[in-house]
Amino acid sequence: MRGIMAYLQFTNSGEAIAWYERVFGAKEVRARLVAPDGTCMNAEIEIEGTRLMLADEQPSVGSSSPSSLGGTSVVMNLHVADADAVFRRALDAGAEQIFPLGDQFYGDRAGRVRDPFGHHWIIATRVRDVPEDEMVAAFQKMFEGG
Numbered sequence: 687m688r689g690i691m692a693y694l695q696f697t698n699s700g701e702a703i704a705w706y707e708r709v710f711g712a713k714e715v716r717a718r719l720v721a722p723d724g725t726c727m728n729a730e731i732e733i734e735g736t737r738l739m740l741a742d743e744q745p746s747v748g749s750s751s752p753s754s755l756g757g758t759s760v761v762m763n764l765h766v767a768d769a770d771a772v773f774r775r776a777l778d779a780g781a782e783q784i785f786p787l788g789d790q791f792y793g794d795r796a797g798r799v800r801d802p803f804g805h806h807w808i809i810a811t812r813v814r815d816v817p818e819d820e821m822v823a824a825f826q827k828m829f830e831g832g
Contacts, residue, residue: 691737691738692738692762693738693740694738694739694740695740695742695744695750695751695752696740696742696751696803697751697754698803699726699729699740699741700718701803702801702803703729703740705801705803709781709801710734710776711733712731713731713732714729714730715730715732716730725744726741726742728740751804752803752804753803753804758805760805760806761798762806763810764807764810765810765812766809766811769787769794769795769796769809769810773799776799780801781800781802781807782799784799787809789813791828792816792824793812793813793814793815793816793821794810794811795810795811796808796811797810
């Protein structure tokens with residue numbers, strides 16, 4: 687295996703896997719590795735063709751969940767066929783809206799949620815390809831006038 691794969695930490699990875707299956711259509715793709723004390727040391731799911739690793743937090747080795755840290759510095763960007771449906775499903779399943787779903791200057795229909803486990807997700811659907819010069823101009827316009 688090569689490349690980068692996110693490895694998210696949870697206070698209860700089993701609940702998270704069930705939530706991601708229900709909301710994002712995730713599929714568990716490998717056997718969970720669970721220690722004798724019940725701690726999930728490793729699990730792997732696939733969402734929209736991308737694999738994601740999960741585990742229960744282990745603060746003794748510097749591995750903490752957003753719930754324990756009081757926030758996260760990582761945002762997952764999930765592109766789906768129907769952002770409206772997935773965004774609504776996430777909210778209905780207990781996610782908190784960070785910014786509303788809407789058409790963005792860079793060509794996506796996107797919004798951001800915090801899942802019940804503290805992880806942030808931008809849920810998006812590409813609605814149009816935007817030429818780079820048009821995207822840069824639209825970005826700059828957002829900051830005009832103050």
